[in-house]
Amino acid sequence: MSINNNFTKTVMSVGEMASGAKLTVPVYSFKAEQSEGPSVYIQANMHGAEVQGNAVIFQLLELLKRCDINSNITLVPYANPVACNHKNGEYTLGRFDPITGVNWNRMYHFDQGVIEPFAQENIDESDEAIEAKFKQLMLDEIEQKLDHNIYGLTTGQRIAYQLQRLAHQADLVLDLHTGPISSKHLYCPEYAQASASYFDIPHTILIPNIFDGAMDEATFCPWWQLQQAYQNLGRPFTMGQGLFNKESFTVELGSQEQIDLDVAHQDALGILSYLKYKGVVADTEFTPQQMTRYACYLKDYKALYSPMGGMIDFLAPFGEPLTAGQPLARILRMDNYGDGDPLHYISLDDDVIPILHFASASVNQGTELYKVFTNYFKL
Template sequence: MSNSKNIFNKTVMPVGEMASGAKLTVPVYSYKTDGFVGPSVYIQANMHGAEVQGNAVIFQLLELLKDCNIKGNITLVPYANPVACNHKNGEYTLGRFDPITGVNWNRMYHFDESVIAPFADKFIDATDGDIQQQFKQLMLNEIEQKLEHNIFGLTTGQRIAYQLQRLAHQADLVLDLHTGPISSKHLYCPEYAQASASYFDIPHTILIPNDFDGAMDEATFCPWWYLQQAYEAKGRTFEMGQGIFNKESFTVELGSQEQIDLDVAHQDAMGILSYLQYKGVIDAPNYQPQEMTRYACYLKDYKALYSPMGGMVDYLANFGEPLAAGEPLARILRMDNYGDGDPLHYVALDHPVLPILHFASASVNQGTELYKVFSKFFELNAE
């Protein structure tokens, strides 16, 4: 499927069982490179059921990788959550939350900060290579303990998440492909990895703190960040992004849910390959980031706007275009007020914002999340 150095493989990974005994499985595609010298990569899609565009992007990546000189191992997992993929209600896919526990499927990954300090104490004088090898094994052992030695068992969501995380912990670079409801493309990027954001063909970047809140990206970069902090507290310093800490993880938001577009997916895949070229995973200089204006904001300034009333919403603001203070994002139709009141209500903010996504339905209750916006934004300059 590629040059003689690259070995392509497909396996099927069981991740659970249904009440009937039928097994839940996900496909796992990989390129293994003999004597690889580049970073290893893990890419997954469709952890949330309605967020399907990532599967099309993985298809296009597999097609494009056939013709690439691959320098590092690459693992790709579409349909990562078979329960969510199949959680339908009429024509809609509801798979954002575990229907049994109510927990967001993307908030079930594991990281125990308490293992960091003892590890740093034990390996304070170890070589960079030994630290990387031993710490990766510790992360894998933590997941193995959760999967195989938990006497009280696991929820369906935890079992799926931990098996995906076991694959992700074996990689240096992790991409978790998602979408919004009705959304522009945007990227969740660790603050320390800001330089990498300009190598994706994505116009909007949310810079997230180096803290763990249960998501896949955090579960795979936070342990290494916390490890660096522990070593620095003991007087041993490393530069993030080099040496043993060449670890980056991103949540890549590919647009809107409940639809795929294979042509757009081809462009998305080329953008991902631009990042992989930059990181030395592939040797394909033709993959370069597009020239575009890229905007960013910090997570604390990524704000949700909630509807001040119930009604039918006409979403007015265009994604990715700065909206001046006082300009309306939406207007709400209240036919019950027609003839004896004001049937139209405009929703605006008192400062400039950059709209990123909005609710999927025109029918909203008071308190429904209408938009998410960059409240304080700035241009993201290339490295």
């Protein structure tokens, strides 16, 4: 079947190498005949080793060209070409900018100082005017960063701002990632908890209205904080409805350094289930799977660090509640064999759900071994 006539592909230049070669990313777009639902932006592979999202975007493209689309959808695989190509032997090291040391996913922009003045200046505007003017303000902020920064930008900032310029034009934003060795999980704004049940993802981390530099925060925090500013001025809006129908998620698709196209197809169906719920696609076939979904708040998503160096044997399976006192892992210390204890078991005093663990069996004291849900509950 040929691709929908409203499908386009462009190439966006996001930087230049020392040789003058351009760094580019592909941008795929579907344009609705009449845009009636919220617009969508989906990107993948901001971190170099986190490649499964590219396979999911491929499967989404294959499915979307057969869908009845109600709004505009933009998809960007290989979002960070520097990170994609940052190899050391057989490993991809593209989690941090090798020049600055900054996490690639902590370079997006949001100036909280623009919120209160905007709300005060536009208190009597119509809902439609507020939405249009605030979206333009977010875009103008990015354009100012890209085109009028007299001291220049780092490579990571230039990439991030150009991606963010695309994301700010959308109402729904999905940033596709993976963990080291990981189960599937979702970072979801607290106000959008109801939407989490429409993804085929069993674990959800509910995150607050705090900007820490990530793409999801850069695209939902401005609207959430604008809502709060209007409420303080006596004009209430409700996040997820009408003017403030804005949602952003970081979607963690499993483990890094590998793709599985069959699993990616299932991941794409889960994303389309969410997009159907939001009115983006009209196809009735996309429905969420029946599963037990657990959630916890970000403050209760805890990291466990190794109490000693050694070789670790990860024992606890992902995604299953582990009762207090049950072992998550054991550490082998061959240097203790014959005159000490070569095996050390690691457990916690709380009930937890293991979500991800370190990628290597060789750990130093203080290595982050696991991330776990505590104080979890069912959605």
